[in-house]
Amino acid sequence: xxxxxxxxxxxxxxxxxxxxxxxxxxxxxxxxxxxxxxxxxxxxxxxxxxxxxxxxxxxxxxxxxxxxxxxxxxxxxxxxxxxxxxxxxxxxxxxxxxxxxxxxxxxxxxxxxxxxxxxxxxxxxxxxxxxxxxxxxxxxxxxxxxxxxxxxxxxxxxxxxxxxxxxxxxxxxxxx
Numbered sequence: 602x603x604x605x606x607x608x609x610x611x612x613x614x615x616x617x618x619x620x621x622x623x624x625x626x627x628x629x630x631x632x633x634x635x636x637x638x639x640x641x642x643x644x645x646x647x648x649x650x651x652x653x654x655x656x657x658x659x660x661x662x663x664x665x666x667x668x669x670x671x672x673x674x675x676x677x678x679x680x681x682x683x684x685x686x687x688x689x690x691x692x693x694x695x696x697x698x699x700x701x702x703x704x705x706x707x708x709x710x711x712x713x714x715x716x717x718x719x720x721x722x723x724x725x726x727x728x729x730x731x732x733x734x735x736x737x738x739x740x741x742x743x744x745x746x747x748x749x750x751x752x753x754x755x756x757x758x759x760x761x762x763x764x765x766x767x768x769x770x771x772x773x774x775x776x777x
Contacts (some may be wrong), residue, residue, distance in 0.1 A: 602685040602686050603649075603651075603683065603684045603685045603686070604650055604651065604684060604685065604686045604687075604688065605642070605650075605651045605652070605653060605680050605683075605684040605686070605687045605688070606620075606650055606651070606652045606653070606688050606690065607628060607652075607653040607680070607687060607688065607689040607690065608627065608628055608652075608653060608654050608655040608690055609628075609655075609668075609689040609690050609691040609692065609699070609703050610655075610690055610691060610692040610699075611628070611629065611655050611667070611668075611692075611699070612692060612697070612699070613692065614654070614655040614656070615690075616652075616654070616690045617654035617655050617656055620643075620645070620652050620654070621643045621652055621654040621656065624643055624654040624656040625656060626640060626641040626656065627641050627653060627654040627655045627656050627657070628641065628653050628654070628655045628673075628676065629655060629657060629667070630657070631653070631676055632667070632670065632672035632673050632675065632676045633672055634672070638653075638676060638679050638680075641653060641654075651684065653676075653680070668698075668699045668702035668703055668706075669702040669705075669706075673706070674706065677706055689703055689707065691703045691704070694712075694727045694730055694731070695723065695726060695727055695730060701730065704731060704734050704737070705733070705734060707734070707737060708737065709737050709738075709739045710731065710734065710737045710738045710739065711738075711739055711740055711741070711742060712724075712727065712728075712731075712738065712740070712741045712742070713741070713742045713743075713744050714741055714742070714743055714744065715744050715745050716743050716744065716745050716746040716747065717745075717747065717750070718745060
């Protein structure tokens with residue numbers, strides 16, 4: 602599949618820092634028309650993954666207006682014309698409007714949750730936050746799992762995890 606990975610977290614472009622640290626142009630420059638989209642893309646030769654970085658620190662005063670802008674919609678449209686799959690690495694949903702604006706433009710949403718880092722109430726609030734586009738949420742990914750600590754969880758109520766569910770009518774359950 603032809604895949605594009607877009608840096609959508611313009612306030613903290615960690616994806617850009619790790620994959621395209623020497624990029625000169627990116628999402629903002631392409632969306633504002635400063636450079637053509639193809640010039641802003643970085644192709645990773647071994648995987649053929651196309652990355653649209655965000656190398657320049659964006660002005661935080663205009664970020665709330667940037668994501669829902671016509672320029673951003675135009676870039677996403679151009680990407681849809683050339684790629685089978687477009688993955689946008691979005692900022693956290695709750696503290697900023699950027700994540701919600703990106704969610705409204707997405708075809709599908711995959712939530713990522715930091716293991717032992719994201720409090721349950723924060724996750725639940727994020728899910729409620731996505732209520733207007735909930736039908737686009739396709740799942741959740743658990744990140745940063747500490748496997749050395751995870752081993753303690755496999756014995757906790759482990760009999761219930763492997764148990765087979767069998768339906769019994771209420772009468773049979775009450776009789777037991």
